[in-house]
Amino acid sequence: HQQLERKKAKDIRRTNTLILAPTRELAAQVADSARRYGKGLGLKQTSIFGGVSYGGQFRAIKSGLDLVIATPGRLIDHLNQGSIDLSRVQTLILDEADRMLDMGFIRDIETVISKCHEKRQTLLFSATYNSAIKRLATKYLVAPVEVAVSKGNTVSESVDQTFVHVDQHRKRELLTQLIGLNDMHQVLVFTKTKYGADKLAKALTGDGLPAVAMHGNKSQAQRTKALQKFKRGAARVMVATDVAARGLDIQKLPFVINFELPMVAEDYVHRIGRTGRAGEKGDAISFVCATEHRLIREIQHLLKINVEFEVADGFEPAIQFPVKKQKNKPQPRKHESRGRAKGNANHKQKNQTDKTRNRYRDEMGSEQKTGKQTQARSNRSPSGGDDRTEKQKQWGHDSTSRSAKKRQKPRTGNAKHLLDKATQSNKNRGSQNHLNGLAPPKRRIVKPVTAIQ
Numbered sequence: 001h002q003q004l005e006r007k008k009a010k011d012i013r014r015t016n017t018l019i020l021a022p023t024r025e026l027a028a029q030v031a032d033s034a035r036r037y038g039k040g041l042g043l044k045q046t047s048i049f050g051g052v053s054y055g056g057q058f059r060a061i062k063s064g065l066d067l068v069i070a071t072p073g074r075l076i077d078h079l080n081q082g083s084i085d086l087s088r089v090q091t092l093i094l095d096e097a098d099r100m101l102d103m104g105f106i107r108d109i110e111t112v113i114s115k116c117h118e119k120r121q122t123l124l125f126s127a128t129y130n131s132a133i134k135r136l137a138t139k140y141l142v143a144p145v146e147v148a149v150s151k152g153n154t155v156s157e158s159v160d161q162t163f164v165h166v167d168q169h170r171k172r173e174l175l176t177q178l179i180g181l182n183d184m185h186q187v188l189v190f191t192k193t194k195y196g197a198d199k200l201a202k203a204l205t206g207d208g209l210p211a212v213a214m215h216g217n218k219s220q221a222q223r224t225k226a227l228q229k230f231k232r233g234a235a236r237v238m239v240a241t242d243v244a245a246r247g248l249d250i251q252k253l254p255f256v257i258n259f260e261l262p263m264v265a266e267d268y269v270h271r272i273g274r275t276g277r278a279g280e281k282g283d284a285i286s287f288v289c290a291t292e293h294r295l296i297r298e299i300q301h302l303l304k305i306n307v308e309f310e311v312a313d314g315f316e317p318a319i320q321f322p323v324k325k326q327k328n329k330p331q332p333r334k335h336e337s338r339g340r341a342k343g344n345a346n347h348k349q350k351n352q353t354d355k356t357r358n359r360y361r362d363e364m365g366s367e368q369k370t371g372k373q374t375q376a377r378s379n380r381s382p383s384g385g386d387d388r389t390e391k392q393k394q395w396g397h398d399s400t401s402r403s404a405k406k407r408q409k410p411r412t413g414n415a416k417h418l419l420d421k422a423t424q425s426n427k428n429r430g431s432q433n434h435l436n437g438l439a440p441p442k443r444r445i446v447k448p449v450t451a452i453q
Contacts, residue, residue: 014088015061019069020112022099024049024220025227029249030095031069043067048084050074051220058083072100072108079115089116091123098126098133102264106136113140127273128266155269155303159276161284163296165309167317168289171259172200174315175287176207178257179237186230187255188248189239190271192263200259201239211237214248242267248274258286265298290319 019034021027031047038045046060048070054077061068061084068075068084078084092113094100100109113122122141126133137144155161166174179187191197194215204211212226212235230238231250240248242262256275262268268286275282288296288309300307311317 014085015065015068016088017067017091017093018086018089018112018116019067019093019095020072020075020100020109021069021095022071022103022105023243024051024071025223025243025248026096027069027071034067034069038067045069048074048078049220051223072105072112075112076108079111086112086115087117089120091121092116093123093125094136095125096127097124097136098128098130098266099270101132101136102266109136127270130266155272155284156276156282158279159272159282159284161272161286163286163288163307163309164315165311165317165321166287166289166315167319168291170315171287171289172203174312175200175257175259176204176209178285178312179204179209180207184255185233185236186250186253187237187257188250188253188274189237189257189259190262191239191241192260194241196260197239197241201237204237204239209237210235211239214238214240214243216241216243242271250274251278252280253277254280254282256282256284258284261286261288261292261295261299263295265295265302268299269302290317290321293321 019027019030021030027047027049031045034045043066044064045067046057046065046069048057048061048068050071050073057074057078061078075084079086094109097109100106124133124137124141124144164174175189178184189200189211191200194217197213197215201211201213212229214223214226218226226235226238227248229235239259253275256272258268258271262271272282272284275284296307299305
């Protein structure tokens with residue numbers, strides 16, 4: 001802030017610091033934080049994003065600014081109209097850069113960077129670190145210093161993740177019971193489409209659970225009103241698309257539910273990152289149907305976790321996850337068949353010779369062993385006592401041969417015991433689980449995702 005004040009004294013008519021954010025909500029959130037942190041410093045700032053009129057933004061820019069927080073789209077509009085000059089920008093901050101790339105803002109970002117001062121400081125913030133971010137950093141950052149707050153593509157340890165296998169057409173029914181029977185409030189539900197968000201919010205409201213929708217087709221006034229309604233408790237549920245995954249800052253948000261999995265695995269991290277913040281505990285519940293098996297594999301690969309599914313009693317899925325078919329080996333072509341047949345015949349003949357040699361070796365070895373065993377029997381005590389050494393007795397060695405032991409049938413009692421124990425453990429845990437309002441199943445059906453190849 002002191003640096004901004006020095007720049008302000010030099011030139012009050014030009015923008016000195018620019019922060020780019022992917023969504024209106026995030027831009028408004030950053031602007032609010034900057035206003036609180038910079039209180040008393042006398043810095044001029046404004047936020048520039050769509051959904052509001054240009055008039056107020058024109059007046060703020062014309063009066064001279066120290067700090068501008070903007071979304072790429074609306075900022076490009078101002079650049080095209082010549083209403084803002086970025087040539088004196090000394091500090092450029094790309095907030096949630098990975099999200100801006102996912103939303104297709106790469107060209108807008110490059111245009112904005114080209115309008116800024118060549119000798120500037122550039123700061124890039126990203127929740128995930130992928131190849132696109134690496135390319136962007138390599139291209140526009142000079143001798144960058146990497147600071148990792150946590151390992152890339154990880155979920156906070158304060159967030160409990162649960163994956164529920166349920167058919168697509170029964171997801172809404174399960175969601176209604178889950179929220180209603182557990183008396184859950186401030187539940188953030190994610191869908192893939194804007195239409196789906198509106199439809200689900202309307203259905204939940206009809207079920208007696210007041211809900212609001214949040215997505216890109218809503219005006220800024222509608223989005224602000226919906227967020228305020230959700231924060232003060234007038235709406236128990238907010239149904240949102242991924243546009244809200246980065247910009248929402250709700251303190252102590254207890255629940256995030258993925259009604260549908262995101263198409264990009266990184267978005268799963270951003271979605272559930274809305275809960276379990278600032279040391280608070282949070283629950284992230286994902287409804288997964290059979291058609292989403294590919295998405296769950298990508299999430300598992302990204303987070304390096306082994307996902308296990310739970311099934312709520314009465315919502316057992318009728319459609320199971322597909323099993324990957326094994327590819328048949330291609331048949332040899334006709335002109336190769338003779339050569340292969342000859343090679344196979346030679347291979348069989350060699351195997352037959354090896355078997356004959358092994359059989360002869362085994363027979364000779366058995367004769368030698370028989371002689372040794374006869375000699376050992378003759379050396380046993382006449383009383384027929386145990387002639388094993390103390391070490392053999394200690395480790396439980398007996399006279400049964402290893403080959404005989406291998407042929408013994410395996411015991412099944414232990415497996416049944418483990419299964420019964422797991423069932424009993426789930427029963428005891430049911431009253432504490434956040435699914436307890438759904439009458440926990442007598443036996444939780446668990447499907448490890450590793451079986452989904």
